[in-house]
Amino acid sequence: MKYVPPGLPGSIVSVEPRYENFIGGKWLAPTHGKYRVDLAPATAGPITEVADSTPEDVELALDAAHAAKDAWGEASTTERAKVLNAIADAIEKNQDMLAVAESWENGKPVRETLAADIPLMVDHFRYFAAAARAEENRSTEIEKDLVAYHFREPLGVVGQIIPFNFPLLMAAWKLAPALAAGNCSVIKPASPTPWSILKLMETIEDVLPHGVINVVTGPGAEIGKALAANPRIAKVSFTGETVTGRLIMQYAAQNLIPSTVELGGKSPNIFFNDVMAHDDEFLDKAIEGLVLYAFNKGEVCTCPSRALIQADIYDEFMARCLARIASIRQGNPLDTDTQVGPQVSAQQIEKIASYVDIGRNEGAEVLIGGQRARVDGAEFADGYYYQPTVLKGDNKMRVFQEEIFGPVLAVTTFTDDADALAIANDTLYGLGAGVWTRDGTRAYKMGRGIKAGRVWTNCYHQYPAGASFGGYKISGIGRENHLMMLDHYSQTKNLLVSYSTKPLGLF
Amino acid sequence: MSEPIAAARITATLAAREAIRLLRAARGGPVMFVQSGGCCAGSTPMCFPVGEFLIGDIDVLLGEIDGCPFYIDRRLDQAWHQEQFLLDVAPGEPEDFSLPAGNDLHFVTLSPACILPGAARENVLSSSPEWNTP
Numbered sequence: 001m002k003y004v005p006p007g008l009p010g011s012i013v014s015v016e017p018r019y020e021n022f023i024g025g026k027w028l029a030p031t032h033g034k035y036r037v038d039l040a041p042a043t044a045g046p047i048t049e050v051a052d053s054t055p056e057d058v059e060l061a062l063d064a065a066h067a068a069k070d071a072w073g074e075a076s077t078t079e080r081a082k083v084l085n086a087i088a089d090a091i092e093k094n095q096d097m098l099a100v101a102e103s104w105e106n107g108k109p110v111r112e113t114l115a116a117d118i119p120l121m122v123d124h125f126r127y128f129a130a131a132a133r134a135e136e137n138r139s140t141e142i143e144k145d146l147v148a149y150h151f152r153e154p155l156g157v158v159g160q161i162i163p164f165n166f167p168l169l170m171a172a173w174k175l176a177p178a179l180a181a182g183n184c185s186v187i188k189p190a191s192p193t194p195w196s197i198l199k200l201m202e203t204i205e206d207v208l209p210h211g212v213i214n215v216v217t218g219p220g221a222e223i224g225k226a227l228a229a230n231p232r233i234a235k236v237s238f239t240g241e242t243v244t245g246r247l248i249m250q251y252a253a254q255n256l257i258p259s260t261v262e263l264g265g266k267s268p269n270i271f272f273n274d275v276m277a278h279d280d281e282f283l284d285k286a287i288e289g290l291v292l293y294a295f296n297k298g299e300v301c302t303c304p305s306r307a308l309i310q311a312d313i314y315d316e317f318m319a320r321c322l323a324r325i326a327s328i329r330q331g332n333p334l335d336t337d338t339q340v341g342p343q344v345s346a347q348q349i350e351k352i353a354s355y356v357d358i359g360r361n362e363g364a365e366v367l368i369g370g371q372r373a374r375v376d377g378a379e380f381a382d383g384y385y386y387q388p389t390v391l392k393g394d395n396k397m398r399v400f401q402e403e404i405f406g407p408v409l410a411v412t413t414f415t416d417d418a419d420a421l422a423i424a425n426d427t428l429y430g431l432g433a434g435v436w437t438r439d440g441t442r443a444y445k446m447g448r449g450i451k452a453g454r455v456w457t458n459c460y461h462q463y464p465a466g467a468s469f470g471g472y473k474i475s476g477i478g479r480e481n482h483l484m485m486l487d488h489y490s491q492t493k494n495l496l497v498s499y500s501t502k503p504l505g506l507f
Numbered sequence: 508m509s510e511p512i513a514a515a516r517i518t519a520t521l522a523a524r525e526a527i528r529l530l531r532a533a534r535g536g537p538v539m540f541v542q543s544g545g546c547c548a549g550s551t552p553m554c555f556p557v558g559e560f561l562i563g564d565i566d567v568l569l570g571e572i573d574g575c576p577f578y579i580d581r582r583l584d585q586a587w588h589q590e591q592f593l594l595d596v597a598p599g600e601p602e603d604f605s606l607p608a609g610n611d612l613h614f615v616t617l618s619p620a621c622i623l624p625g626a627a628r629e630n631v632l633s634s635s636p637e638w639n640t641p
Contacts, residue, residue, distance in 0.1 A: 164602070190602065191600055192600075192602070219600065219601075219607070220603045220604045221604055221605060221607065224603065224604040225604060240602070240603045241543040241544070241553075241602070242543050242544050242580070242583075243541045243542070243553040243560070243603075244603035244604045246561075247553075247555070247559070250560070346597075346598055346599045347597065347602070347613060350597055350598075350615070351550060351551070354617070355550075396588075398586075398588075398589070398618075401586040401587065402544060402550055402587065403550065404550075405550075427586075428544070428582050428583065428586055474544075474582070
């Protein structure tokens with residue numbers, strides 16, 4: 001099935017010629033009246049215009065959030081959960097519309113947004129609605145007549161900055177726990193993907209108290225700092241690259257506020273020889289597990305971009321994987337048969353091409369792909385398509401060490417468990433990893449040995465709410481996707497209460 | 508501001524130097540570059556007003572371009588084992604908090620692999636008398 005692109009007659013996604021910022025429950029024109037064109041990566045053509053905001057607009061959004069924060073923070077968890085559930089219901093009701101909008105703006109195939117991005121958002125809001133209600137404050141009887149009560153209190157207004165690769169899902173990951181914990185948010189979407197979150201706000205504005213979520217679009221250099229360094233936020237949360245991650249932490253240090261940063265990876269995906277012990281469903285799953293490097297065209301912080309394959313199965317296993325890769329369907333992201341869409345921007349595809357050149361020059365062997373892809377349809381002639389690519393080489397090569405953020409897999413071999421672990425950990429990053437084996441003990445030991453925040457074991461790229469997600473090493477600080485986020489978005493208030501009438505006797 | 512040193516590991520194309528000149532003029536002061544790694548905008552240099560990003564002992568100064576310092580995290584530098592970096596500009600806006608390199612342009616760093624003979628860029632570079640002048 002092919003969905004009609006947003007804005008065209010017959011599309012399930014309506015497109016206004018221009019979108020304002022969503023502030024205090026209203027659509028507010030940017031203070032300076034400037035707008036920027038938002039492009040569809042499949043065609044390089046315009047979708048719409050969005051606000052090209054300035055720091056004044058960030059201040060307006062902060063005004064609205066501060067005006068809302070007391071009422072929202074004092075609302076019972078029952079009331080807050082009701083709103084989160086209503087958000088989930090509204091998203092679910094508009095699932096196809098949001099999936100198509102997300103797919104068209106980002107380039108990710110609609111089969112992914114229909115099956116993953118949007119349903120995961122829905123579930124995420126429901127998870128945190130439930131978590132907020134089920135959480136209990138703790139009290140401790142320190143002495144018979146001295147009790148420590150611990151209450152979780154909202155931080156207030158938080159600043160959230162999301163990346164382009166999962167514009168809606170990453171918004172949900174950040175918004176749901178922040179709101180569940182009683183905070184209001186000012187959120188900035190990534191410059192290449194500002195629009196889908198505005199479609200989300202259209203979808204949920206009727207169920208959302210004014211000022212609880214405020215969206216400001218625009219360039220990071222202009223409004224990113226205005227938000228992240230603002231003394232009126234109580235926490236900053238960021239997903240992006242390492243240097244801006246450091247800058248965010250620097251701003252947070254200057255304001256003495258907490259920050260969480262999620263910053264990329266170069267995740268190993270390890271295949272032990274026993275995956276080929278039988279030619280069965282599990283082997284099929286493992287092959288798919290390797291090919292998942294092309295999921296979301298490789299624009300995933302946890303992209304399993306380094307495949308480590310035990311040497312004695314390499315030839316046979318890789319041959320089967322390459323056959324699967326060769327059959328990948330690239331094309332119109334709105335065609336449910338399409339498996340890989342265009343990269344998000346011209347910048348990304350240039351970078352990918354340059355890395356593949358770097359790999360070639362370092363002596364990596366191109367097993368498949370290695371150039372821009374031509375796909376069917378004249379309208380996609382200018383789209384940012386790159387062939388799913390596999391480079392065989394050595395873990396010391398740059399294409400094994402640097403995050404390419406595209407459908408490019410670096411593959412190498414290992415001899416035994418110790419060798420696999422050494423190669424897996426020979427990286428600056430520690431976000432994700434995959435381990436594939438039929439041996440449970442080996443899987444456990446590898447999983448515990450790999451220095452990464454998430455080790456998928458006999459699976460990959462699953463992101464259920466309830467499984468914590470975050471980085472070791474330079475992949476970031478903090479976790480998402482788990483009820484522990486309620487702590488990350490809360491202050492702890494301790495009331496230390498004496499029920500004794502006796503003085504201390506010191507004065 | 509130290510003089511450009513012979514051992515500078517960063518050089519810039521004419522287009523990058525022109526972008527820096529315009530940025531300096533527009534902002535009334537120099538900018539700084541910090542090479543990034545990882546995630547969406549990873550592997551591109553981030554450009555900030557000079558002093559915006561706190562440099563630490565972990566950072567290595569690769570050199571200066573017209574008074575604008577270029578740094579890389581020592582750990583990235585070791586992992587990348589790339590001796591020479593070439594600063595250039597490319598179409599499209601920058602990501603995250605980086606300043607643009609002009610209208611709808613962003614800064615990029617190229618590696619020697621991209622500028623070896625055979626690359627289309629070589630002519631541009633060799634025709635530029637400034638290419639070897641940090």
